[in-house]
Amino acid sequence: MAIVMKRPHALRDVPTTFCPGCTHGIIHRMIAECLDELDIEGKTIGISPVGCTYGNYEFFNCDMVQAAHGRAPAVATGVKRVNPDNVVFAYQGDGDLAAIGMAEIVHAATRGENITVIFANNTVYGMTSGQMAPTTILGQVTQTTPFGRKPEFHGFPIRVCELLSTLDGATFVERVSTHNIKNIINAKKAIKKAFKVQLAKKGFSIVEVLSTCPTNWGLNPSESLKRIEEELLPVFPLGNFKGKDLEV
Amino acid sequence: MGEKMLMKGNEAIAEAAIRAGCRFYFGYPITPQSEISHYMARKMPEVNGTFIQAESEVAAINMVYGAASAGARVLTTSSSPGISLKQEGLSYIAGAELPAVIVNIVRSGPGLGGILPAQGDYFQAVKGGGHGDYKMVVLAPASVQEAYELTVEAFNIADRYRIASMIMGDGTLGQMMEVVEFRDEEDNKVYEKPWAATGTKLLRDHNVITSIYIDPVTLEKHNLNLQAKYKKISENETRVEVYNCDDADIIVAAYGTVARIVKNVIKTAEKEGIKVGLIRPVSLWPFPEKAFQKYADVPKAFLTVEMSAGQMVEDVRLSLNGRNEVHFYGRMGGMIPAQSEILDKIREILREAK
Structure with missing residues (x-):
């Protein structure tokens, strides 16, 4: 009998802490599959953020460093500069990366730090029970925008990939999604390429992954996937913003 | 060398x-x-x-x-x-x-x-x-x-x-x-x-x-x-310099830059017959409380001099735990205490202690 599907070696045999229907688990699996396929688990150090994925140091088999809220790119910089032959990735959410950590991500990118950032954008603060994020779309109801996000009070959502792609130091910038199989396959390809960019010492790579939060969106899992397609894609268009033709 | x-x-x-x-x-x-x-x-x-x-x-x-x-x-x-x-x-x-x-x-x-x-x-x-x-x-x-x-x-x-x-x-x-x-x-x-x-x-x-x-x-x-x-x-890892404390009339607690000024005060005071000791915490944490306890009963009083409103003086008081008087002299805002100011304060304390 042939094994057609198994847990990636880079993923530990522990239960995840995510809610049913949340796509963080899928993103973690894709990262782990890339570590396996590129055979880099043994030299990889992951940086855990603050938010729903704060505890992902328990999920990955590689060495892990837990960072303060928003500081993962600075911590990743320190780790990578000490051992440049290690592979260093940071996993960040939208509040972590685009609000409190905006300075750290912009400057890690503009320095061209040879690290990979996996940025899960689900347009809401999940861990703290559903407040407005910098990526919350107009009209979206959250605990701190109970009447919907209104530009006159709350301003506009930030498009991280578009912003970072203006920086010369950013080498590979791509936005992908988890709302169906086709897009998950594309997402995995982008994550793998981001790691390859790092392995080729080409500089800063980031993959923004549109992700669900059924709990804080007040939707069931399938409605949540539909919301990505119908409401988020018009605001956060998928595609490569930088490094599309880079051969690695 | x-x-x-x-x-x-x-x-x-x-x-x-x-x-x-x-x-x-x-x-x-x-x-x-x-x-x-x-x-x-x-x-x-x-x-x-x-x-x-x-x-x-x-x-x-x-x-x-x-x-x-x-x-x-x-x-x-x-x-x-x-x-x-x-x-x-x-x-x-x-x-x-x-x-x-x-x-x-x-x-x-x-x-x-x-x-x-x-x-x-x-x-x-x-x-x-x-x-x-x-x-x-x-x-x-x-x-x-x-x-x-x-x-x-x-x-x-x-x-x-x-x-x-x-x-x-x-x-x-x-x-x-x-x-x-x-x-x-x-x-x-x-x-x-x-x-x-x-x-x-x-x-x-x-x-x-x-x-x-x-x-x-x-x-x-x-x-x-x-x-x-x-x-x-x-x-x-407690580090401290104890200077001139054995039969001091007064022991000054000071660290860093201020301790250097106090060392000059010690020389000047000696000419007037006042014996000034210095306890200089080198490690501020861990604080050298034992050094203070050892000399607690030697001088007539302690004086802490800082470029602050009085911060280390609290640890000096905690170390001595009421065994001797602890006075304070401080300057702030980037002003450095002059030797003459410190000596004046020492004279004043010793006058009142008699």
């Missing part, structure tokens, strides 16, 4: 770090510690080291957190307002038990304050400026030579105990030039760091560097371990 060089205090600190094997420096510009950054920017490339001018003090201390996680000797330097920004990182470094060295060339506050010398950051440094129950080793040099030696020692202490060590000086120490004699046999000890995040090579279980423990039983145990470590550091 080691090699000798005329250097600024700031430069001596930078040179000491390099000689101690530090190859990673992360900083953000602020007066009056700029010479350290400049020195590192020039010297790090010569020794295959890394110098990064970070986007903020917050980023710099988190780069320190990352480099320390990877097992490197790492330094960041700043001055008071920048050190305030680093407090978040210092608390995480304490929680994750990472070795790192931080230099605070203190300026006067609060707020943006001024750039002239002060000692108003004592509470922040020794009582824990960040959140949670934690300690940092805080060393306060009083000369350029001592700045050099204590910086080397700060790296050794940090590695030995997996703790942050702070060198606390001020603009006077940072800017003044004195001869430094480097030690021939540099104290460049190599500590094994099997806990560091360097990659498993698929040969061991993964290492995790973290300060979060969601389970309260585990977190309390972690805290108890930290406290046990701090107790051990108190027992082993």
Whole structure:
């Protein structure tokens, strides 16, 4: 009998802490599959953020460093500069990366730090029970925008990939999604390429992954996937913003 | 005899770090510690080291957190307002038990304050400026030579105990030039760091560097371990200079720049027949309470002199625990106490004590 599907070696045999229907688990699996396929688990150090994925140091088999809220790119910089032959990735959410950590991500990118950032954008603060994020779309109801996000009070959502792609130091910038199989396959390809960019010492790579939060969106899992397609894609268009033709 | 060089205090600190094997420096510009950054920017490339001018003090201390996680000797330097920004990182470094060295060339506050010398950051440094129950080793040099030696020692202490060590000086120490004699046999000890995040090579279980423990039983145990470590550091790493105290009429407590002024006061006072002793805490934490207790009953009174509104004086009082009078004289805002002011205060105290 042939094994057609198994847990990636880079993923530990522990239960995840995510809610049913949340796509963080899928993103973690894709990262782990890339570590396996590129055979880099043994030299990889992951940086855990603050938010729903704060505890992902328990999920990955590689060495892990837990960072303060928003500081993962600075911590990743320190780790990578000490051992440049290690592979260093940071996993960040939208509040972590685009609000409190905006300075750290912009400057890690503009320095061209040879690290990979996996940025899960689900347009809401999940861990703290559903407040407005910098990526919350107009009209979206959250605990701190109970009447919907209104530009006159709350301003506009930030498009991280578009912003970072203006920086010369950013080498590979791509936005992908988890709302169906086709897009998950594309997402995995982008994550793998981001790691390859790092392995080729080409500089800063980031993959923004549109992700669900059924709990804080007040939707069931399938409605949540539909919301990505119908409401988020018009605001956060998928595609490569930088490094599309880079051969690695 | 080691090699000798005329250097600024700031430069001596930078040179000491390099000689101690530090190859990673992360900083953000602020007066009056700029010479350290400049020195590192020039010297790090010569020794295959890394110098990064970070986007903020917050980023710099988190780069320190990352480099320390990877097992490197790492330094960041700043001055008071920048050190305030680093407090978040210092608390995480304490929680994750990472070795790192931080230099605070203190300026006067609060707020943006001024750039002239002060000692108003004592509470922040020794009582824990960040959140949670934690300690940092805080060393306060009083000369350029001592700045050099204590910086080397700060790296050794940090590695030995997996703790942050702070060198606390001020603009006077940072800017003044004195001869430094480097030690021939540099104290460049190599500590094994099997806990560091360097990659498993698929040969061991993964290492995790973290300060979060969601389970309260585990977190309390972690805290108890930290406290046990701090107790051990108190027992082993307390540093103090006791000068002229054996039959002193009055004992002055002062550290850093102020202690040097007091040494001159001692000479002047002697001519008037007043015997002044000095207890100079070199480690501000752990505080040398035993030195104070040993001499508690010797003088007619104690006097603490600081460039603050009175911060270390609280630890002097706690150490003496009511066994003798503790007076205070302080200047603030970048004003340095003159010898004559201190001597006047000594005369006044002794007059009233008779």
